[in-house]
Amino acid sequence: MSETLSLTRIDADLLNSLMETVSTFGATGDGGVDRPALTDAHQAARDWFRSVLEALGYTVLVDEIGNLFGRIDLAGPDAPLVMIGSHLDSQPKGGRFDGAYGVIAALAAIETWRREAAETGIPPSCNYVIADWMNEEGARFQPSLLGSSVFAGQVDLDWALARCDRDGLSVEEELIRTGYKGTDPAPRPDVYLEIHIEGDDKMETAGARIAPFCRHWGALKVRIEVTGEQNHTGPTPMEDRKDAVLGAAYIIAEVKRLADIAEDTIFTSVARVDISPNSPNIVPGKAVLFCELRAPEPAMLEWSEESLRAALPDLAAQASVEAEIVSVDRRPAGKFDARLVRLTERIADDFQLPRMQLDTIGGHDAVAVNAILPAIVVAVPSVGGVIHRNDEYTSPEDLAAGGDVLVDMIRRIDAAKGDLDRAAGANS
Amino acid sequence: MSETLSLTRIDADLLNSLMETVSTFGATGDGGVDRPALTDAHQAARDWFRSVLEALGYTVLVDEIGNLFGRIDLAGPDAPLVMIGSHLDSQPKGGRFDGAYGVIAALAAIETWRREAAETGIPPSCNYVIADWMNEEGARFQPSLLGSSVFAGQVDLDWALARCDRDGLSVEEELIRTGYKGTDPAPRPDVYLEIHIEGDDKMETAGARIAPFCRHWGALKVRIEVTGEQNHTGPTPMEDRKDAVLGAAYIIAEVKRLADIAEDTIFTSVARVDISPNSPNIVPGKAVLFCELRAPEPAMLEWSEESLRAALPDLAAQASVEAEIVSVDRRPAGKFDARLVRLTERIADDFQLPRMQLDTIGGHDAVAVNAILPAIVVAVPSVGGVIHRNDEYTSPEDLAAGGDVLVDMIRRIDAAKGDLDRAAGANS
Numbered sequence: 001m002s003e004t005l006s007l008t009r010i011d012a013d014l015l016n017s018l019m020e021t022v023s024t025f026g027a028t029g030d031g032g033v034d035r036p037a038l039t040d041a042h043q044a045a046r047d048w049f050r051s052v053l054e055a056l057g058y059t060v061l062v063d064e065i066g067n068l069f070g071r072i073d074l075a076g077p078d079a080p081l082v083m084i085g086s087h088l089d090s091q092p093k094g095g096r097f098d099g100a101y102g103v104i105a106a107l108a109a110i111e112t113w114r115r116e117a118a119e120t121g122i123p124p125s126c127n128y129v130i131a132d133w134m135n136e137e138g139a140r141f142q143p144s145l146l147g148s149s150v151f152a153g154q155v156d157l158d159w160a161l162a163r164c165d166r167d168g169l170s171v172e173e174e175l176i177r178t179g180y181k182g183t184d185p186a187p188r189p190d191v192y193l194e195i196h197i198e199g200d201d202k203m204e205t206a207g208a209r210i211a212p213f214c215r216h217w218g219a220l221k222v223r224i225e226v227t228g229e230q231n232h233t234g235p236t237p238m239e240d241r242k243d244a245v246l247g248a249a250y251i252i253a254e255v256k257r258l259a260d261i262a263e264d265t266i267f268t269s270v271a272r273v274d275i276s277p278n279s280p281n282i283v284p285g286k287a288v289l290f291c292e293l294r295a296p297e298p299a300m301l302e303w304s305e306e307s308l309r310a311a312l313p314d315l316a317a318q319a320s321v322e323a324e325i326v327s328v329d330r331r332p333a334g335k336f337d338a339r340l341v342r343l344t345e346r347i348a349d350d351f352q353l354p355r356m357q358l359d360t361i362g363g364h365d366a367v368a369v370n371a372i373l374p375a376i377v378v379a380v381p382s383v384g385g386v387i388h389r390n391d392e393y394t395s396p397e398d399l400a401a402g403g404d405v406l407v408d409m410i411r412r413i414d415a416a417k418g419d420l421d422r423a424a425g426a427n428s
Numbered sequence: 429m430s431e432t433l434s435l436t437r438i439d440a441d442l443l444n445s446l447m448e449t450v451s452t453f454g455a456t457g458d459g460g461v462d463r464p465a466l467t468d469a470h471q472a473a474r475d476w477f478r479s480v481l482e483a484l485g486y487t488v489l490v491d492e493i494g495n496l497f498g499r500i501d502l503a504g505p506d507a508p509l510v511m512i513g514s515h516l517d518s519q520p521k522g523g524r525f526d527g528a529y530g531v532i533a534a535l536a537a538i539e540t541w542r543r544e545a546a547e548t549g550i551p552p553s554c555n556y557v558i559a560d561w562m563n564e565e566g567a568r569f570q571p572s573l574l575g576s577s578v579f580a581g582q583v584d585l586d587w588a589l590a591r592c593d594r595d596g597l598s599v600e601e602e603l604i605r606t607g608y609k610g611t612d613p614a615p616r617p618d619v620y621l622e623i624h625i626e627g628d629d630k631m632e633t634a635g636a637r638i639a640p641f642c643r644h645w646g647a648l649k650v651r652i653e654v655t656g657e658q659n660h661t662g663p664t665p666m667e668d669r670k671d672a673v674l675g676a677a678y679i680i681a682e683v684k685r686l687a688d689i690a691e692d693t694i695f696t697s698v699a700r701v702d703i704s705p706n707s708p709n710i711v712p713g714k715a716v717l718f719c720e721l722r723a724p725e726p727a728m729l730e731w732s733e734e735s736l737r738a739a740l741p742d743l744a745a746q747a748s749v750e751a752e753i754v755s756v757d758r759r760p761a762g763k764f765d766a767r768l769v770r771l772t773e774r775i776a777d778d779f780q781l782p783r784m785q786l787d788t789i790g791g792h793d794a795v796a797v798n799a800i801l802p803a804i805v806v807a808v809p810s811v812g813g814v815i816h817r818n819d820e821y822t823s824p825e826d827l828a829a830g831g832d833v834l835v836d837m838i839r840r841i842d843a844a845k846g847d848l849d850r851a852a853g854a855n856s
Contacts, residue, residue: 091707138709139705139707200664229817230817233699233722233790235627235628235813236813238696243697246681249698250681252674253678259666263666268666269661269711270674270677271706271707272708277521278701278702279567279699280570280649280700280720281566281697281720281790282519319684361662388660389658
């Protein structure tokens with residue numbers, strides 16, 4: 001136990017009640033939510049969250065890429081600014097905890113801390129801002145982490161605004177339609193904290209309840225266009241066919257083979273395929289493959305990209321089609337702030353919560369933010385490792401445990417006046 | 429040259445002008461049309477064709493599955509009834525000739541014959557009816573040949589009406605919406621003629637300009653449902669993934685392999701794949717494959733189906749998914765009426781049009797109709813064998829040559845009072 005700080009727990013009633021409400025927006029009736037970025041359901045969730053922020057005295061800011069911020073200044077204007085957040089958008093038919101938990105827990109934790117500060121009379125030394133990032137999921141608009149990447153200067157604002165969904169609607173049009181094309185400058189925090197459910201069962205298997213992410217895997221999002229020739233599936237002789245779906249099938253199998261070769265060090269997928277015209281009796285003229293290659297080390301990513309590029313011509317030739325890599329979105333591998341990892345671990349120990357270290361393989365807004373300031377993601381378990389599905393589930397106890405850790409991170413960073421070395425107890 | 433009959437040519441101006449007009453409905457601006465069954469464009473084409481029929485004195489009938497008929501009685505009520513037709517629906521982004529040519533040529537040929545009969549004073553001995561079959565293409569609603577199959581009693585009316593497109597709209601709803609849910613009994617003809625562009629380059633290669641189809645290949649339309657498990661493409665360990673698209677890829681490759689084994693005797697394709705949720709970073713939970721197996725002989729079809737069924741469990745297991753054949757639509761192989769083949773060939777010779785015999789591998793309404801009455805499809809060339817694509821093209825000369833043959837078929841069948849043996853010159 002820390003000798004200088006008592007352990008205040010998060011206001012679990014507030015956390016749970018906010019989680020209940022946010023889960024109603026885009027609810028699918030089977031426990032999940034369908035709330036992709038800038039849909040009506042997403043707008044409704046943001047409008048509600050905004051109204052809660054305003055009611056609690058936060059200043060609401062919306063920047064040009066539609067990130068929503070709720071800022072509350074508890075210290076002077078030059079005090080360190082602590083940002084805590086995640087995202088309210090979901091996958092289509094996704095779960096209720098992914099993203100929403102991080103936003104809701106941020107608010108519940110800051111509110112708990114505010115109350116404690118008021119009760120103890122100790123003046124806070126930091127200001128606070130909650131972030132609800134625009135389009136973390138990348139389900140409707142690609143790439144993912146769009147709002148946080150613009151925030152971190154990794155993606156150009158105009159390019160981001162021009163991204164279109166499959167119906168040709170742009171981010172900019174949909175920001176305007178939903179009322180989130182803001183003009184406020186984004187806040188410039190000194191540290192970024194995010195809490196999130198795990199997307200794997202490693203914690204469950206190990207019996208861990210808290211896990212700081214130490215590394216984030218790199219990812220290549222590779223879009224491959226396969227071009228064949230549209231023809232009748234009846235009379236067109238087999239040897240004359242240029243079947244884009246057949247070419248796609250060979251490529252999909254090869255992408256999987258790369259993961260088999262590099263067992264446990266590369267994860268691969270082709271999870272979306274847009275086929276044209278996708279009619280049962282027309283030899284498909286085109287197929288666009290959305291391929292992902294993920295690895296913890298840059299060298300492995302390079303190897304996978306080179307291998308894929310080298311294999312494409314032969315795979316395409318087998319189906320008499322052309323295959324071309326038309327875009328590659330690169331997310332480099334990296335490490336989260338070691339002091340924040342240590343801080344998380346110390347707090348977990350103080351709460352006697354079993355802990356472990358993890359890598360994050362999926363993207364998180366903290367991955368983008370980590371490029372420009374100290375950042376971390378702290379994970380709580382998801383039952384069975386399920387994520388991106390209606391039956392995604394984290395128990396109220398685990399939600400609260402993550403919230404407790406978050407409150408204590410705030411308290412210690414505040415007590416250290418934003419000095420992370422000191423907060424993490426560099427000398428202990 | 430036939431000694432008893434002169435060779436009247438089709439009114440090519442009428443044929444061309446009707447072809448021009450019908451090509452405006454659903455025109456894509458690149459030469460093609462986008463006019464799937466019961467879309468607004470299809471309705472507009474039918475409404476226009478119906479108005480032309482009425483203006484020319486035809487009785488318009490619409491049956492319960494939405495087949496549109498234009499009947500003109502030139503002889504007594506008990507005279508043989510000759511039906512000529514094809515379909516006005518197209519593939520999405522299809523060509524302007526497929527189907528529309530057969531409907532338009534039917535009208536131009538009958539009109540040419542009416543005029544000739546009026547000029548010569550020889551009273552016609554047959555009545556005539558033009559058919560525009562509902563949903564030949566099977567692009568929006570499966571299966572194809574839906575209207576002609578109900579007409580021929582091969583498909584149950586209620587089942588056909590309940591077929592839904594990918595948005596869940598049923599044939600019945602869309603028939604009502606477009607004004608083609610009729611109540612007229614379908615005419616009961618004695619013979620069925622259809623003229624169509626070829627979907628292959630065999631005629632072009634051989635220098636043939638007219639080709640009766642002698643056999644129609646059988647087809648199995650097999651729908652395969654692949655069930656995996658929806659998960660995040662990031663954290664979910666590769667060995668825990670149940671990727672429906674990966675399973676689909678293995679099946680697609682195997683379906684192609686069946687055609688490779690049975691070179692030239694089986695044509696196979698997987699031309700449509702419906703993936704769910706089809707999001708770049710969700711391991712796909714489901715993929716529905718629309719697979720076709722086509723062969724000229726029943727034994728080959730049986731072999732292909734058995735081979736596919738035998739291979740499915742292993743292919744699915746390779747991707748840790750389940751694969752199930754959820755429906756098989758069977759179109760048996762068969763032969764068109766030999767007398768109509770002979771009649772076509774004699775007329776081609778009289779016109780000095782080079783000819784050849786063909787099988788049809790794709791479906792045609794005549795294949796359905798052939799089950800209950802003497803039927804034939806006569807093909808004219810398509811440049812490069814292109815079909816189901818915007819650049820599908822048949823020259824005005826070839827369109828007219830097909831029309832000439834059709835007029836002469838009408839004339840000879842009429843002269844023989846509907847006796848096909850006599851019309852075909854059984855004794856010559």
